[in-house]
Amino acid sequence: MPKSRPSTKKRSRPVKRSRTRRMGESAYGLLLVARTGLMGAVALLLLVAGVWTSWNTAQYAMLVEARERGTMTVTGCQDDRCTGPYAPDERDGRHRERVSIAAAAAPDQGERVEVTVKPGTDRAVRTGAGGVLHAWVPFAGSLLLAALVVAGGMKLRRTAWVMGLLGTVLLGATFAAL
Incomplete structure (x- = not known):
């Protein structure tokens, strides 16, 4: 019995x-468009939250011209804060017996570090490259989280790789600076 060959004819009209x-x-x-839009909104929310959280500290570390600047000597650390006396620069400010700084941004005990004091508080923020990088750590974390959302939910893998690498570089630079 001969084998029948598949038909090679093309249809002349489209199939309805x-x-x-x-x-x-x-x-x-x-649904695909809605998923992409929702994941885009989640990624944007993560990035905005990271910038918002970082800016609360970064504004003092970066914009120090109008702030009270000086040096702090680390005398002790407890939990997540280190404390010590504060000596202002020549311009203005007052000596303080005790200010506190985040332990992650503080040097070893007995060392001095340049800081600026948040107005109306006894909390200090490290200035210079190390202080600025430390202030932007929440944004680096939000970049890493948003990269996962962009890759998984939006299927934009190259964009996610760039975001993830930027977050990793920022965290690495912070680690190296402190």
Whole structure:
């Protein structure tokens, strides 16, 4: 019995799909667009939250011209804060018996570090490259989290790689500076 060959004829007119199939394809496309939009909103929310959190400290570390600047000598650390006396620069400010700084940004006990004091508090923020980089650590973390959302939810893998590498570089630079 001879084998039949598959037909090599091309259809001359397009195949008409049923209304139900067309609606199903439209609904699926709408779900894909909605998922991409929602994941984009989540990634944007993560990035905005990271910038917002970082700016609370970064503004004092970066914009120090109008702030009270000086040096702090680290005398002791407890939990996540280190304390010590504060001596202002020549311009203005007052000596303080005790100010506190984040332990992650503080040098070893007995060392001096340049700081600026947050107005109306006894909390100090490290200035210079180390202080600025330390202030932006929450943003670096939000970049890493947003990269996961962008890769998984939006399927934008190259963009996610760039975001993740930027977050990693920022964290690495902070670690190296402190």
